[in-house]
Amino acid sequence: MYKTDICILGAGPGGATAALHLANKGIPSLLLDKATFPRDKICGDALSGKVVNELRRISPELPEALGVRQESLPSWGIHFISPGGHKLSVPFVQDYNPTEDAPAGYISKRIDFDNFLVEQVRRRPEITLWENTDIAKYERTPEGGFILKNKQDEPLVQAKLLLVANGAQSGFTRHVAGLQLKPEHFCAGLRAYYKGVAGMDADNFIELHFFKDFLPGYLWVFPLANGEANVGVGMLSSAVSKKKVNLKKEMLRMIATHPSLKQRFANAELVDDIRGFGLPLGSAKRSISGDNYMLLGDAGALIDPFTGEGISNAMISGRWAAEQAAASLQTQDFTAAALQSYDKAVYNRLWKELRLSRHLQKLLNYPWLFDKVASKASKNQALAETISCMLNDVDLRERFKQPSFYMKLLFN
Known part of the structure; x- marks a missing residue:
């Protein structure tokens, strides 16, 4: 049986980031994953500026290394396309x-981006990577x-501390x-890859469509480097559950009949199966640590409730998990009380953002208001820039919670 101080479950963005930050501190870790890389992960494939920042924190040259890859x-x-278009x-x-x-930011299929991170892992002697290792039982x-x-009930690893980054179905x-x-x-989400979608943005803006007959859901179209699109x-x-929605049926219906999509998909070809996945949203605070463990990324339910972004938040949690693991190793204190510092650090960084995204998510219950905001902004460059700054700056985003913001929009 392999004995280690730190074992990381899952070599996706959260787990790989934690292992790399530990390696930067000279701390060895064992990184396990049930898959063999490269492997696919159902996702929207968008990498925000937060992801770029987290890559830079691992190593300053990583964003450029990602950018020169042909799949990025x-x-x-x-x-954002409002219910009124x-x-x-x-x-x-x-x-x-x-x-x-x-x-x-970038757009890169997860099979490529996750493998990019694992390639960095393979270069580090401090990290022992076990692929094709499925853990079924955890005994204290x-x-x-x-x-x-x-x-088979065979003991594989004994660890003092687990960093749990093995996804939404952990x-x-x-x-x-x-x-x-x-x-x-x-x-609940579905993802498909299409080839030949027309009308993609020249600067590769990603698209989030909020159609009246699909609220409170949304449809996305993200361009990819190979001429495909993630839809x-x-x-x-x-x-x-409440509306008894068949997501696959609705997705195909919108692509085939909606005026803003029908012509764009007229000659498009589905090149992969339509596959489903679940997103545990960070719209409620949870305890993400306990005696001898910390929960990272999707395993800790840290996905943005409005945009569905999870990669950057997983990497942020991986960075803070590495910080806490290093501190706990020094004191040899892996109790729940000691690891509470991890919860505080993660939520100090993310909670304000998650809470405000939850507020924006609730705005979908008032499509007429969402439409009014988008309509005014589409005709007013100054207002569009203000909202852009609000969405990119978490402190400015607080204004979305203020009724006065909407009153001024409605009556000016």
Whole structure:
């Protein structure tokens, strides 16, 4: 049985980031994943400016290393298309120059981006990577820590501290941490890859469409480097259940019949199966640590409730988990009380943002108001820039919670 101080479950963005930050501190870790890389992960594939910042924190040259890969497409912003068809364009940075500036974000299939991070992992002697390793059982040891076993009940690893980054369907989260997600804090999604979608943005803005007959869900269209597009839908599980929505049927219907999409998809070809996935949303605070463990990324339910972004938040949690693991190693204190510092650090960084995104999510219950905001902004450059700044700056975003903001919009 392999013995280690730190074992990381899951080599996606959260787990790989944690391992790399530990390696930067000279701290060894064991990184496990049930898959063999490269492997696919169902996702929207967008990498925001927050992802770029987290890559830079691992190593300053990583954003450029990602950017020169042919499968990475530079992206400069988001188009929000309101229920009334008004387009609100939000650049990731104001006054950008695509020919001179370093990209603020990227779009890259997860099979490529996750493998990019794992390639960095493979270069580090401090990290032991075990692929194709499926952990089925977690047993506590008398002295603290865990013994990890496979499906054959064979003990594989003994660890003092677990960094749990094995995704939305984490058995550890449900059965050991005891966290159960309520449907109002869980989003159901579908993803497909299409070839030949017309009318993509010249600066590779990603698109979020909020159609009246699909609220409170949304449809996305994200360009990809190979001329394909990532197309998908997402809706709160509570709404899917209440409205008895068939997501696949609705997605195909909107692509085939909606005036803003029909012509764009007229000659498009579906090049992969339409696949489903779940998004545990960070719209409620949870305990993301306990005796001898921390929950990272999707395993800790840290996905943005409004945009569905999860990669950057997973990487942020990975960075703070590495900080806490280093501190706990020094004191040899892996108790829940000691690891509470991890919860505080993650939520100090993310909670304000998550809470405000939850507020924006609720705005979808008032489509007429959402439409009014987008309509006015589409005709008023100053207002569009103000909203762009609000969406990119979490402190300015507080104004979305103020009734006075909407009153001024409605009556000016």
